[in-house]
Amino acid sequence: MLAATKVDVAVFGASAVIVLAGAIGVVISANPVHAALSLVMTLFGVAVLFVAQEAHFLAAVQVIVYAGAIVVLFLFVIMLLGVDRRENVAREELRGQRPIAFLLGIATIAEFVLLTRGTSWVTGAESVVGPASGPGANVETLARSLFTRYLLAFEITSVLLVIAVVGAVVLARRPPPERPEEPEPLAVPERLHTPQLDDAAPVPATEVPAP
Amino acid sequence: MYLNQFLLLAAFLFSVGVYGVLARKNGVLVLMSIELILNAVNINLVAFGAFHDTVAGQVFALFVIAVAAAEVGVGLAIVLLIYRNRHSIDLSEVDLMKG
Numbered sequence: 001m002l003a004a005t006k007v008d009v010a011v012f013g014a015s016a017v018i019v020l021a022g023a024i025g026v027v028i029s030a031n032p033v034h035a036a037l038s039l040v041m042t043l044f045g046v047a048v049l050f051v052a053q054e055a056h057f058l059a060a061v062q063v064i065v066y067a068g069a070i071v072v073l074f075l076f077v078i079m080l081l082g083v084d085r086r087e088n089v090a091r092e093e094l095r096g097q098r099p100i101a102f103l104l105g106i107a108t109i110a111e112f113v114l115l116t117r118g119t120s121w122v123t124g125a126e127s128v129v130g131p132a133s134g135p136g137a138n139v140e141t142l143a144r145s146l147f148t149r150y151l152l153a154f155e156i157t158s159v160l161l162v163i164a165v166v167g168a169v170v171l172a173r174r175p176p177p178e179r180p181e182e183p184e185p186l187a188v189p190e191r192l193h194t195p196q197l198d199d200a201a202p203v204p205a206t207e208v209p210a211p
Numbered sequence: 212m213y214l215n216q217f218l219l220l221a222a223f224l225f226s227v228g229v230y231g232v233l234a235r236k237n238g239v240l241v242l243m244s245i246e247l248i249l250n251a252v253n254i255n256l257v258a259f260g261a262f263h264d265t266v267a268g269q270v271f272a273l274f275v276i277a278v279a280a281a282e283v284g285v286g287l288a289i290v291l292l293i294y295r296n297r298h299s300i301d302l303s304e305v306d307l308m309k310g
Contacts, residue, residue: 012216012217016216016220019220019224020220020223020224020227023223023224023228023247024227026227026231026240026243026244026247027227027228027230027234027235027240027244027247032237032239032240035240035243036243039243039246039247042224042247042250046250046253046254049217049220049254049257050257053217053257053258054261055257055260055261055269055272057269058253058257058269058272058273061276062253062276065276065280066246066250066276066279069280070246070279070280070283073283073284073287074239074243074283074287077239077287077290077291080291081239081290081291081294081300101230101233105226108222108226109222109223109226112218112219112222113219116215116218116219141266142266142269142270142273145266145270146273150270150274157274157277157278160277160278160281161277161280161281163281164280164281164282164284164285165284167284167285167288168284168285168287168288169288171288171289171291171292172288172291172292
């Protein structure tokens, strides 16, 4: 393991800024398309962090799967549902929620900083799982581990993906057209609403004269 | 590089993601914030894997990416279904089971 060099620190700092700026863009932008593009920025920053830790294959997977496939899926759904639905991000459901959340967040960050202040564990060691290419490369080491020690988890992941694909198709499929002799299907009600006493006759508000 | 720098960055990213899940009303944006949380976990896994000089961290990060892809597929299908039924993906309007 080696200590941090200036290049390491510079790369880490630049990618950390990119990651955090993208993440904040995701949670504060009112337009969903801008949020998706900020998500791409975050994912690329994380890929740079992976490269800095010599996880070359994982960085490639991050760019191809996350930025290439998942974000495109997000954009498909955003376009399908209408882009110009802006959201009022300033609305609060609970009063006083934001300041309390802000204070608790600051406290949590202070805790993390205190916890990790004195430690100097070195990570990001070179060639943890082999160089990028050549014999004993990163991909080879990773594949050897994936197909021997973690084979069961790998197979279960494939089952999970099949289930997810089938589930997504079944959920998103349009229902088949009804036959004409069938009665009209039950429409989904706007809101389950049972008539109650105070619905029938609203009590007139009594005027209290101002003193 | 020191390990705690990666852990601090992942903690910040995780917190931003949790804020997004709690504060956003748009269903698609909530799913995006969950992606931020999963990425924070991936940063931690790779950093600890490099720290312990083992490949296991990267293998688990690979599994997390696969599970995230499955989760996004099913989650977006559910969002599509909510939109088809209620003509809105505002999650504060999905209150059918609210007492």
